[in-house]
Amino acid sequence: MKTKANFFQLLLILIGSAIVFNSCKPKGPADVAMGDAASKVYVAPGKYDEFYNFVSGGFNGQMSVYGIPSGRLFRIIPAFSVNPESGYGFSEETKPMLNTSHGFVPWDDLHHPALSTTKGEHDGRWVFGNANNTPRVARISLKTFRTEEIIELPNSGGNHSSPFITENTEYVVAGTRFSVPMGNKDVPISSYKENFKGSISFIKVDPQTGRLSIAFQLRTPGFNYDLSRAGKGPSHGWFFFSCYNTEQAYTLLEVNASQKDKDFIMAVNWKKAEEYLAQGKGKKEKTRYAHNVYDEKTHSATSTIEEEVTILDVLELPDIVYFIPCPKSPHGCDVDPSGEYIVGSGKLAAVMPVFSFSKIQAAIANKDYESDFSGIPVLKYESALHGEVKKPGLGPLHTEFDEKGNAYTSFFVSSEIVKWNVKTLEVLDRVPTYYSIGHLSVPGGPTAKPHGKYVIAYNKITKDRYLPTGPELTQSAQLYDISGDKMRLLLDFPTTGEPHYAEAIPASLVQPNSVKFYKIEENQHPYAAKGEGQARVERKGNQVHVYMTAIRSHLTPDNIEGVKVGDEVYFHVTNLEQDWDVPHGFAIRGATNAEILIMPGETQTLKYKPEATGVIPFYCTDFCSALHQEMSGYLRVSPAGSNTPLKFSTGVIESPSPGAGR
Template identity: 65%
Template sequence: MKILRLGVGLLAAASLMTSCGNSGTKNKNGTEGALTKNAAEQVYIAPGEHDDYYAFISGGYSGNLLVYGLPSGRMFKEIPVFSQFPTSGYGYSEETKPMFNTSYGFIPWGDAHHPDISQTNGVMDGRWVFINENNTPRIARVDLTTFETAEIIEVPNSAGNHSSSFITENTEYVVAGTRFSVPVPQRDISIKDYKGEFKGALSFIGVDQETGRMEIDFQLLMPGFNYDLSHPGRDKSHGWFFFTTYNTEEANTLLEVNASQNDKDFIAAVNWKKIEEYVKNGGGKMMPAEYAHNVYDHHTHTATSTMKNEVRVIDPTEVPGAVYFLPTPKSPHGCDVSPDGEYIVGNGKLSTDLTVHSFTKMIDAIENKKFDGEAYGIPILNFDDIHAGSVKKAGLGPLHTEFDDKGNAYTTFFISSEVVKWELGTWEVKDRKPTYYSVGHLTIPGGNSREPDGKYMFAMNKITKDRYLPVGPELEHSAQLYDISGEKMELILDFPTHGEPHYAAAIKADVVKGNSLEIYDLEDNKHEYAIKSEGEARVERNGNEVHIYMSTIRSHFAPDNIEGIKVGDKVYFHVTNLEQDFDVPHGFAMIGQNNSELLIMPGQTKTTTWNPKKVGVWPFYCTDFCSALHQEMQGYIRVSPKDSDIELTWSLGDDE
């Protein structure tokens, strides 16, 4: 018996030793077990406490913008931008349908790519987030007081709006470049006539500093290359804009091979201040172009769409000194500028090296006219004259670079699936960490500004595979958060995103959170069909159109009994939420509605339509669990035959 006890004791000791040993061994990600606990602490935000940063992560083909907190990786909101969103009724409600208007008609979906936050003096000011739609070229502005889409402008003469939407230092311009060159103006020509006939439009969209309203100031009609990504110059290079190009071969078929033949493509350096001046002096010419400009007003709670019919276009060869080509190896993808504006990084995606150009050298080469030929009348600078240095054999398939506040750069490598940290000036690789898997963009809060914040970096991956519990073939993409405050990067969190995040923009929470609205003031509600009290609730008939002026307050609709509706009518529910308390929305849904619900914030009015098709008595109800008596928040509509002479009546609470 004693021996048996001793045996058990030994076993227990052995298992204790084993578990100690395990905690010191490396886990799947190659991090020390002891550090994993540390990582958990680093990303832990205690219940009720707030994150340090907002991250606005592109929802890619979801068409939307996601709001996340860092370092927790928690998702707070999906802001509908380019896609209809039945959750709130965005794109379904009468007020928001005009946001989807384009020169092609109503487009219910978009492919959102690169968010960027407004800036003042090269620092993110947290007023607005701009984001581009790639497929049907558009730029949206999201207001960071309401966290809703406030404006969408279509970009004419563009196709594949990809080198967008990046902001200059004082939000003078939102810039949108075309990835696919097209005939400008569009016309019926053979695709084989690509060379010379197709143009790439780079659009400079002016932003009103008071209202944020966008207007296309000018479009630069460049040679028919693919303008892939772009970034503004900043600080010393403020006034310039840099665009990577590929397909300088001007191939029109099998681009994966035919556009990969030139050893070097270009970064186009655009001196936009020079062009702005040219435009101010009446330069350029107005060209017929059809594009929609949609603006949402959060006082009328209504969007209006205006069709524009002309745009100013500029021939770059007519503005001397406005555009230069910087030869850059291997079909560069990302085009990133260091916080001081000196270095322009071309991420040659088919190479193992990163090419870095010097802004100072570029200016010197331009002043001394050190040109190496020209392309379509645009001077090409000599590579050796502008080359600052190369990061050699850094990895495979470099895509994007961001910067910290200590003179380091961080580049993603898609093929070798890693982030590589290197030093500006010495071009030496200092660290590398794997990503899971095949990283696209990365974001450092304050990234596209003079003052990046070198605490966190997150990598947004294209491939998820086995990172989370399996959910069938279709997966959300994974992102990884790294602590970059030390010499070596440290993976501290892995979190799923939504859609396909391309770029993300992140900002200190303190800059934004104080401006966020809690409710819409009912007194300021200027909606055409708003009612300010239950007393104004009514139903009006105009032919077969019926307008119901309805209100919601805990826990009833006014009116909640309506008779006199007929088959074949078109019924408009104009629902005003009379609540003036934070986070008390009401929902509205009608049985058999060929539409989405409405989710109405306090003080807001939204409109949905219903086409009664069947005789009977049909209920509607509140979809948002608003109060203890939410289940009682319901009503009925009596639908009579088309030829019925039942009078239109409405009521609330008058059971006799």
């Protein structure tokens, strides 16, 4: 009896200690949003979100638009990638948008959105985006949510430190990630130190039209330019770029570019560069780059190949560029709202340096240099330093700011957001992200006037956070409440493409300007039919131009005969509607391109080459009305050389046979 009791006692102790032991094991990332999180992100049906979130699509080459706090996806704006859904890159009008010096490029990698600013604050006019692979910058209108302009960047390879903008959107900069030989020269890769150069393009933005032009390019030493931010307030007139691979490695960079204790933050005095430019110190060089502009009145893009760029060589022109040592391959290089502090995030570093603009100025004035790099002064680290954030986390990447003097830094390796005070450099709070956060975004976070309230994490890995979809999983963002002392996770939301970076802007700055439709009387498209009376078909050699109109619920003309095999048929479809949210679509059987979507008042063109005879149906693809299914027509294709007369009609019953027509 007694042994039995002892045995039970032993068993109980065993079970008890097992429970205690297990509860001591580290917890998995099972933490869920707490308390009233659901009500904080709930936007009731028919109500609007407080912020627009412009999220880059990374490798999908597009820009997506989400609502915050709900995380709902509203729209995907095609920028650098074709979009068969709308016809972007397929319609005759939009094909020139994707033209480059290499010809038509249907894809790119869009990493960073940048919202235009006035006096350092968001103004809701445009959002810019960069093409990483074939270097370009796009400007998207926040009235139409369409890409209006794309400019290519010569002498660049990997347009990564882009598109960051100056306080009043004077310039959009585009720094090359990969240094390359200038002028596409054929040289040995091993001649990197000798032949490879960096290029920082300053793209001027017309304050009224937004039109882009490359004002000048800084020719800089050959290494990698990663990210950048403009100065603001007192530091307006300066730009800061993070640089890595100052080792100038050209192979196995993960080892060879990680050797030095410190790389650089490059401080650029662009006002000085402007002075040199005005003095005619720039050198004009022959080159080739495409400049593509979409005209809202002709509803068409034009592509121009520019052949000259002005170079300012920072090795020859002193006082434009200074280097500030920054630990271990800096990635993020972020300027606080006051413009005084510059945060360098060495992605392999144990501390995070915060530099002071006034100290940098003093160091330059006192020539407080520790050395030079190819003749460019390198400031003393301590002379430029405001202080270091100690033990912040592992793998710091990017920093944004709130309106209360706090900074929020993402840590890729330790997968967390760390909140710290910009002045005292004291770490205040940390929250995990799921998983491996890259960029983060606070509404207005990179501007002089942050709106705070939320920080959004854009993660690189989702693993077990959503229902699995095979080896390729959804990408995601996470929304955190930062209104209190502690950050609180509110919401996970999946995203399209790779949500690389994003900016959030109060809806009130964008919503009232949103265009509802294009005015038909302002349509200057050369092939527009601004009324059914103008609808017609014209033949010019083997080109057949169909001036077609679309209005609920018919296409005019909807019977077309006299087209022959070998012809090129251009369907120029004008949407005659003058009402909100009544697009029409157009598709024809066997077209080897895509459909087109035509907004009210707009004209778009689909090219079609019939390869065989027959009667080919076409129809409206956008469910427009109760009689949408009736919105269709036929194209008769006759053999090449036949003499079927060209004719077209709508609503004409020629020879009523039993059961046909009325």
